[in-house]
Amino acid sequence: xxxxxxxxxxxxxxxxxxxxxxxxxxxxxxAVGDVISIDVFNESNLTIKAARLTATGTLAYPFLGDIPVxxxxxxxxxxxxxxxxxxxxxxxxIVTVRLIEYRKYFVRGEVKSPGGFSYAPQLTLQKAIALAGxxxxxxxxxxxxxxxxxxxxQQTLWLTLGDEVLPGDIINIKESFF
Numbered sequence: 001x002x003x004x005x006x007x008x009x010x011x012x013x014x015x016x017x018x019x020x021x022x023x024x025x026x027x028x029x030x031a032v033g034d035v036i037s038i039d040v041f042n043e044s045n046l047t048i049k050a051a052r053l054t055a056t057g058t059l060a061y062p063f064l065g066d067i068p069v070x071x072x073x074x075x076x077x078x079x080x081x082x083x084x085x086x087x088x089x090x091x092x093x094i095v096t097v098r099l100i101e102y103r104k105y106f107v108r109g110e111v112k113s114p115g116g117f118s119y120a121p122q123l124t125l126q127k128a129i130a131l132a133g134x135x136x137x138x139x140x141x142x143x144x145x146x147x148x149x150x151x152x153x154q155q156t157l158w159l160t161l162g163d164e165v166l167p168g169d170i171i172n173i174k175e176s177f178f
Contacts, residue, residue, distance in 0.1 A: 030069050030077065031168055032057055033103030038081060041094035050100050063089055071152065074099060102167040107132035109173035110139035119167040126161040128171060140176035
């Protein structure tokens, strides 16, 4: 009977982890502004419903203190918490980490309503500009500059309207000369 209970708990934990990964790219790395939830099976005092990453890229967590999460994937954070709780606090913790809200992307320059916007998966540059009110009369529709952070470094890219926008991107719509 005990073996069945343990196997059932392990299966539940793995199914929850698989469902969490299905909604997020597995290589997506967390950064300041992302909101995550942490659930430890049968341990409500270790569950966090929604926590936004701090400006230092950390997250305060019971027993473990400030956890460095910036630049890590959901799976890496899940493994870090699991190994931190295992042994001293719990025998076999079942930890699930989910991405609740992506960090914002920003649109500036020649759009009608520049600002920060909530990211949604499969967002294209055309959709992002539409959410910012669309192009102004003077906007260049060909020269669209995007600043993107990759592996801790800022990159400047020139994208077309069909290209994908990522969380944290800064879209700069230049003025057209003609």
